[in-house]
Amino acid sequence: MFTPQGPTLRELAVQALSSTEHGYDLLAPKFDLTPFRTPGPVLDAVAEAVRPLGPFAAGLDICCGTGAGIGMLRQVCRERVAGVDFSAGMLAAAALAGPSADDTGPPVSWVRADARALPFRPVFDLAVSFGAFGHFLPAERPLLFAQAHSVLRPGGCFVFPVMAPPRPASWLYWALLGFDLTMRVRNALWRPRFVMYYRTFPLSKVLADLRQAGFSVELLPLEGLGRLSDSRPRGVLVVARKAGAGAGAGAGPDHSR
Numbered sequence: 001m002f003t004p005q006g007p008t009l010r011e012l013a014v015q016a017l018s019s020t021e022h023g024y025d026l027l028a029p030k031f032d033l034t035p036f037r038t039p040g041p042v043l044d045a046v047a048e049a050v051r052p053l054g055p056f057a058a059g060l061d062i063c064c065g066t067g068a069g070i071g072m073l074r075q076v077c078r079e080r081v082a083g084v085d086f087s088a089g090m091l092a093a094a095a096l097a098g099p100s101a102d103d104t105g106p107p108v109s110w111v112r113a114d115a116r117a118l119p120f121r122p123v124f125d126l127a128v129s130f131g132a133f134g135h136f137l138p139a140e141r142p143l144l145f146a147q148a149h150s151v152l153r154p155g156g157c158f159v160f161p162v163m164a165p166p167r168p169a170s171w172l173y174w175a176l177l178g179f180d181l182t183m184r185v186r187n188a189l190w191r192p193r194f195v196m197y198y199r200t201f202p203l204s205k206v207l208a209d210l211r212q213a214g215f216s217v218e219l220l221p222l223e224g225l226g227r228l229s230d231s232r233p234r235g236v237l238v239v240a241r242k243a244g245a246g247a248g249a250g251a252g253p254d255h256s257r
Helices: 009-016 018-031 040-053 068-076 088-097 138-150 171-189 203-212
Strands: 056-063 077-085 109-113 123-130 153-165 214-219 235-242
Touching: 009 018, 018 040, 018 088, 018 123, 040 068, 040 123, 040 153, 056 068, 056 138, 068 123, 077 088, 088 109, 088 235, 138 203, 138 235, 153 203, 203 214, 203 235
Parallel strands: 056 077, 056 123, 077 109, 123 153
Antiparallel strands: 153 235, 214 235
8 A cells, every 4th residue: 555655646646647657757766655566475476486497697677667576586596687667767766776786696787778679689598577567558568578588598588477367346356447447538638648557468368479479488376475265376477488498598798789
């Protein structure tokens, strides 16, 4: 939930009437005080599921925001980690909260770029993304996944968690539906657009788009998040692997093209 130190209703309204990029620039200083930051239990469950897939030398957090996923990457990557986001404000907040200069873990670099045009060569063994896919329209998914594929070494993995969808009888189902309808009306009547939808990422279509981008795909239950009353896992990890040799081979430090 929002805390008293988090953004005010007025600040959220200003953000919602801005472009996606500028809205996050405005929200960045208080983003980690909102419910939008990826929760620690999700990051821990992903780390637990990802670790056996390695070893990994270099990791990339796509749409890293304020860097919630960077700590998880530094747990499973040996050599280096990078975060990429299009919001300068979010990257500034991430760098401020990131590891200190005397930290002994893998070094972190922050790169401002659009996830639909990533400025990297294929030097990463692992790419992750948390909570960002609602900012991309369904027609943009093939390009987004193709970009993730392009920055991975042969055998590298692109992974992200997907939570079990709420049942139609639940309040969350109707809350998310209402939010998406509100955003569609907002974007039809107001410019610039703010792209954020919760119900545009159906798993079956996502898996098809990943395979079209050249990945082989498997789903792993995130056991650290527990199971629902009907025994379904609360979340699964989508593991999209690029064909080729296994992950973890060494590479030079240059992340740029």
